[in-house]
Amino acid sequence: MKTTSLHAVHEQLGAKLIDFGGWHMPVQYGPILDEVQCVRNRAGLFDLGHMGRVHVTGPDAVAFVDRIATNWCAKIPVSAIRYSLFCKEDGNPIDDVLLYREEASVYIVVNASNTAVDLDWMRRQSAGFRVSIDDQTDRTAMIAIQGPLSREILQRAVSGYDLSKLGYYKFDFATVCGLERTRISRTGYTGELGYELYLPNAEGPRVWSALAELGAAQGIAPIGLGARDILRLEAGMPLYGHEIDLQHNPIEAGLNFGVSMAPEKAGTLGRGALERYAAAPTRKLVGLTTPGPRVPRQGTEVYRGSQRVGAVCSGAPSPTLSTNIASAYVALDAAQVGLELELDFRGKRQPCRVQELPFFSRTRK
Amino acid sequence: MRPDDRKYSPTHEWVKIDGETATVGITDFAVQELSNGNTSDLVYCDLPEVGRSVKAGQTFGEIESVKAVSDLNSPVSGEVVDVNHVIEEHLEVLAKDPWKEGWMVKFKLASKSTEGLMDAAQYEKFVAQAKH
Numbered sequence: 001m002k003t004t005s006l007h008a009v010h011e012q013l014g015a016k017l018i019d020f021g022g023w024h025m026p027v028q029y030g031p032i033l034d035e036v037q038c039v040r041n042r043a044g045l046f047d048l049g050h051m052g053r054v055h056v057t058g059p060d061a062v063a064f065v066d067r068i069a070t071n072w073c074a075k076i077p078v079s080a081i082r083y084s085l086f087c088k089e090d091g092n093p094i095d096d097v098l099l100y101r102e103e104a105s106v107y108i109v110v111n112a113s114n115t116a117v118d119l120d121w122m123r124r125q126s127a128g129f130r131v132s133i134d135d136q137t138d139r140t141a142m143i144a145i146q147g148p149l150s151r152e153i154l155q156r157a158v159s160g161y162d163l164s165k166l167g168y169y170k171f172d173f174a175t176v177c178g179l180e181r182t183r184i185s186r187t188g189y190t191g192e193l194g195y196e197l198y199l200p201n202a203e204g205p206r207v208w209s210a211l212a213e214l215g216a217a218q219g220i221a222p223i224g225l226g227a228r229d230i231l232r233l234e235a236g237m238p239l240y241g242h243e244i245d246l247q248h249n250p251i252e253a254g255l256n257f258g259v260s261m262a263p264e265k266a267g268t269l270g271r272g273a274l275e276r277y278a279a280a281p282t283r284k285l286v287g288l289t290t291p292g293p294r295v296p297r298q299g300t301e302v303y304r305g306s307q308r309v310g311a312v313c314s315g316a317p318s319p320t321l322s323t324n325i326a327s328a329y330v331a332l333d334a335a336q337v338g339l340e341l342e343l344d345f346r347g348k349r350q351p352c353r354v355q356e357l358p359f360f361s362r363t364r365k
Numbered sequence: 366m367r368p369d370d371r372k373y374s375p376t377h378e379w380v381k382i383d384g385e386t387a388t389v390g391i392t393d394f395a396v397q398e399l400s401n402g403n404t405s406d407l408v409y410c411d412l413p414e415v416g417r418s419v420k421a422g423q424t425f426g427e428i429e430s431v432k433a434v435s436d437l438n439s440p441v442s443g444e445v446v447d448v449n450h451v452i453e454e455h456l457e458v459l460a461k462d463p464w465k466e467g468w469m470v471k472f473k474l475a476s477k478s479t480e481g482l483m484d485a486a487q488y489e490k491f492v493a494q495a496k497h
Contacts, residue, residue, distance in 0.1 A: 016401045016402075027401070027432070028401060028403070028406075030403060031403035031404075031405040031406055032403070032406055032431045032432070033405060033406070033431060034405070226431060226432055230431075293408075293409045293453075294409060294411075294429070295408060295409065295429055295431075295434075297434065316431065317408050317431060
């Protein structure tokens with residue numbers, strides 16, 4: 001298993017470590033639901049060193065990304081970030097990614113479990129484009145700080161830069177813990193105010209400890225993948241392998257904001273299929289809340305009376321909503337907000353109700 | 366050392382037999398594995414109705430943590446005669462006292478066979494191996 005530059009830190013903190021996409025990563029340091037509340041009420045630190053980070057440069061960098069990514073890269077303002085997907089010709093995604101638009105290059109953050117697939121895909125699709133594809137994953141650290149207090153805590157580690165000037169889904173370079181030109185993005189996977197930092201591997205532990213110390217008085221805590229999964233589900237953010245995969249396209253997942261349908265994007269891989277999904281969707285991704293004790297899990301079936309109308313993608317107890325929540329694909333005629341449906345747990349039914357996604361957002365509200 | 370007045374299953378349930386009655390629960394190791402040492406990560410326990418018949422090795426209920434669901438397997442064959450409903454509302458009891466207060470189900474035994482079950486010493490070794 002691969003380890004990040006912060007592996008020893010996690011062990012020292014007594015984290016429970018698991019295999020996640022080939023990486024030995026902390027699933028929790030303490031009770032998962034406490035970690036969720038720490039991020040919602042204070043701030044949390046996340047090791048994201050397992051996420052793939054790929055720099056695309058060269059004269060055709062932007063044109064190449066526009067060939068493989070569903071969002072319109074050429075239209076992204078420099079220093080802005082957009083959610084996007086890499087789709088196959090059939091419109092189904094091999095991954096979802098963030099595109100960091102630079103002057104003449106693009107920095108791409110991809111899922112840990114798909115990094116190898118993405119790199120292979122990018123290299124195969126790059127024939128005819130003058131680009132260089134640089135996988136920086138193994139030599140860089142990535143740390144997120146998320147939560148309502150994240151800005152004021154991170155600001156103490158930043159010199160010569162006012163973080164309140166950095167807008168949502170924007171990035172910039174500033175001095176962090178003495179490290180000049182550190183990439184900072186106002187992004188995250190929690191629905192909270194938050195930032196992500198990109199550092200040389202050797203600096204990961206030092207910056208992590210500095211942030212932990214600078215936020216100690218305000219109750220900052222390290223947060224594992226268990227809480228991260230609940231935070232992102234509450235925030236209505238998809239996880240590859242759950243809401244989207246090779247059988248679940250971004251249109252029916254409601255990720256239209258990551259898919260440009262502009263005529264100029266006609267040459268993007270998967271475009272034709274995505275247009276057909278947009279014209280004739282067969283199902284919709286919705287939120288569900290359930291007042292019962294059982295937690296919906298991936299695959300839990302959803303019924304209206306005796307009719308099966310869908311299945312759960314992700315489910316969790318939500319400390320923020322104080323109820324169990326899920327995302328699920330349901331038939332279009334069962335997707336109406338407020339509709340009462342049922343979850344089937346081995347033949348035992350538990351009521352649930354269709355909700356709008358996201359369940360929670362501080363960043364967008 | 367765990368109590369030696371009972372038998373243990375490979376799926377980490379215990380059974381204590383008194384005459385015709387068997388009391389069943391789960392071990393401290395099971396609780397630890399399910400909750401990763403954090404009792405508040407346990408979210409739900411589904412126990413059977415009185416009157417249900419269960420064969421040894423069959424599922425009599427489920428226990429759920431934030432991250433996963435696990436089957437509760439019966440170490441013995443019999444009919445459910447009593448259920449500890451306190452657990453359903455107070456899962457922390459399982460961590461506090463899995464051996465006594467944390468009992469789950471009482472069975473009227475259909476057979477006194479304890480085939481495939483371990484005594485406390487054997488279970489101790491079994492758990493030591495499971496940790497690696």
